[in-house]
Amino acid sequence: MTAVYLYGVVGYPPPLARGVLGLGDSPVFLVGGPDLAAVASYSPLDLWPIDEAHVGRHEAVVEAIMRDRPVLPMRYNSLLPGNEAVTRFLRQGSRALGSALRRVGGRVEMGLRILAPAPGTEAVPGLPLPLCVRGPGTNYLRRRMEEERRGARERERGQQLIAELGALLEPLVAESSLRPFLTERLTLSASYLVAHDRVAAFRERVGVVQQRFSAFGFLLTGPWPPYHFANGSPDGSVGL
Amino acid sequence: MVQSGSDREATLLGVVQELEQMTGALPRRIDASPDQAAQGLAKLVLTLIELLRRLLERQALRRIEAGCLSPEEIERMGVTFLQLEKKMAELRAHFGLKEEDLNVSLGPLGDLM
Known part of the structure; x- marks a missing residue:
């Protein structure tokens, strides 16, 4: 079963720069809007192994996004069953997510x-x-x-x-x-x-x-x- | 101040060792598989005995500092603690445990010892 792997949450728009590859070399894209979006890629609904290569890939995606705009990094192996679940997650948490994004904006x-x-x-x-x-x-x-x-x-x-x-x-x-x-x-x-x-x-x-x-x-x-x-x-x- | 490469490497190695000690020494639960149950239980019991031993030892040191004990009493107590320490080492060896294995995570309160 295909799931959506989340790397982080960002303000939306603008759209994402092309060419960022996530776990399993899946292209990274944005799900959500109009104010918040999740940085995501498609993934099997299984936990990824905890090793240097995989955790490093998660980290590389978050760092690539961080160069563009503030990002709220998600915990490694954050998976949701589909795009709808991601949109629901963003909608339900919009207040907390927006506040946390403002908190980390411009900071490392x-x-x-x-x-x-x-x-x-x-x-x-x-x-x-x-x-x-x-x-x-x-x-x-x-x-x-x-x-x-x-x-x-x-x-x-x-x-x-x-x-x-x-x-x-x-x-x-x-x-x-x-x-x-x-x-x-x-x-x-x-x-x-x-x-x-x-x-x-x-x-x-x-x-x-x-x-x-x-x-x-x-x-x-x-x-x-x-x-x-x-x-x-x-x-x-x-x-x- | 810029640390030299070897200093940084030594610090990194030290930090890794400390973190490994933290994560490796935490029996979060007793392993209940038949072949491991005895060792899991022994680890928990020996941890509690070790905790008591250390508490008693510290209490003895406080009493010495306060001048409450004669040299003969100190010697006698010291021999008892020395023997207890040796006995604990034997028990650890018997159950294949290292000194740093005897600890319990108390979650947000930190480790027992």
Whole structure:
């Protein structure tokens, strides 16, 4: 059975530039109107595999559209049974979709991941005196206390980094989604919604913080379609 | 500041490892297939025991910091925790589990440990 695969939602018109190929090399077209349209291609009604080639193709389509106009990216493997279902989806969600499109218009997503240095093994000064006694049990607890204190120190440093970064980036970003300390070493995993013309300044300020906290690893990526900001607008969700 | 290629590669590798650790260590449900049920259950039970062990250990460290324990008490408690840690390692090995396998996702609250 043939279905419609959705890559994103855009304002309509104008029509789409020709020659963009989607999953399974199907031509990409627009469905909908008069105000909103879905960027789509025909597809079997089966989920596409989650691998680099297929996810990359979805991403390439969204990025190609993003060069032309604001796009609300859809989640990978968003499928509807036919054009009518797409039109219904657009009609029913028009308020939320319109609001989300205005929210991301003229803006891109930047991704930032910050990795704390690998835990060291150096002795931590200032341990309680009874821990200086020798014995296998005391040695074990001393090692554990050193690990705890090293961890606490790294976390404190990470919190300081996050605070400084936030203060410096705040004037440049429209919105942000921050996930601090997802794991012991992943100090921050963040997405920022940034206006096109502020991307260079954004990179520069991240560089300033990186220089201050040079022991941490910084992974700055983007510009991306605003995946993290396509849902949860004040009007509600836009996902399928 | 521009990171060198090797620094960036090392950071990327580190981030990937951390994310793999996050996604790989989450027993979202017990595998109920007959051959895997015992291991799934063992993983859940050992995770809870490990959580209790770590809580007790932290409590002990707080008591040491507060100066509530004599050197003899500290040594005795340390030996107990040391033996518990060894026993946990044996049990993990018995069920083919790694240290990072002992975790449970609590959804929006994050991981148990």
